Amino acid sequence: MTEREAYIAFSVFPGIGPMRFKLLTEYFGSAKAAWEAPVLEFQKINLGGKLTQKFSEFRNTFDIDDYMKQLANIHVNTLIWSEEKYPKLLKELSDAPFVLYVKSKPHMERIDMERTIAVVGTRKATPYGVDVTRRITEELVDAGCTIVSGMAYGIDAVAHETAIACGGKTIAVLGCGVDIIAPPTNAGIYKKISEDGCGAVISEMPLGLRPNKGLFPARNRIISGLSRGVLVTEGANDSGALITARNAGEQGRDVFAIPGPITSPYSKGPTFLLKNGAVLVESGRDILDALGIKNQQKNSKRGNFVLTNDEEKRIMACLTEGGTHIDEIVRVSNISSPLVFSTLTVLEMKGIIKDIGGKVYELQ
Secondary structure, eight states: OOHHHHHHHHHHSTTOOHHHHHHHHHHHSSHHHHHHSOHHHHHTTTOOHHHHHHHHHHHHHOOHHHHHHHHHHTTEEEEETTSTTSOHHHHTSTTOOSEEEEEOOTTOOOOOSSSEEEEEOOSSOOHHHHHHHHHHHHHHHHTTOEEEEOOOTTHHHHHHHHHHHTTOOEEEEOSSOTTSOSSGGGHHHHHHHHTSSSEEEEESSOTTOOOOGGGHHHHHHHHHHTOSEEEEOSOOTTOHHHHHHHHHHHTTOEEEEOOOOTTOGGGHHHHHHHHTTOEEOSSHHHHHHHHTOOOOOOOOOTTOOOOOSHHHHHHHHTTTTSOEEHHHHHHHHTOOHHHHHHHHHHHHHTTSEEEOSTTEEEEO
16 A cells, blocks of 8 residues: 555545544654554554544455545545645645545646635525625636635535636535535536536545535535635524634634625624624625735636526526516516526626616627
């Protein structure tokens, strides 16, 4: 077994996280030496009898060659902590993942890891949250930033979709194995990121591990750890986005928040952050200025897109007769108002339709 394979093998065993892995490699001198060490040696570093026994059983049955073949078959690469290619910002964390699983299009254009901004928020996004997320994400992408998020419902999905629609790069950090599409409804986003060259899907979790609530806090620290700053656009007081923001603060990252209607429960998270020192954001320029990021105009790909889902097709069918009010689009398409609103925004960014005033839309 090589040193690299030892890193990967330890990442599959559920009882060894970043801190324990660091303890093992410091004591034994390398991951390979730790993997091959006699069981009795583990007791000297107080690993615990039960965990030591589980590791011994796992080591006796785990087939690293078979696992490496699985990774190759589904085109998943790995980055280990000691490699130069490992993200520099993430490497700064005391609990940085010792292995990152990465699924992306082979030989795609390089992702800029020096201009990474996390955009996170509630799964129950309001039309207001969708709109401001799209607007600011678009400005960040146009400035050459890479958008990091968690591929969850709501704000995360909006951030990824906007980055893709604007021809930018985006990173989806999963709380499960990179071979698991979670939630399944975001399969389109997953494919565009992992297979079509729009970015990368990453995780510290081994292949096949299904998502569960206990994994998301660990996932959130990676989102903030990869990013120079974290923007929260909407979220309740108990939102996972606030965990990401807290991680960002502890990691020395800047935290940004968008003010929202005081009557909305999904404004409570950003309001809390603003009261506790987050930077108030009204535009992407606010974030770029705070981080000292100079504008780096990209070649926009808007206007070169085809319709990508059923909602877009149904809404476009409503616009063939000229200007149509949003209420009429909702009635004819039989799609919910929030989804119609967010889809219209995407179609506008693609340069396919335009708002001619009073929420009346027509083809460009």
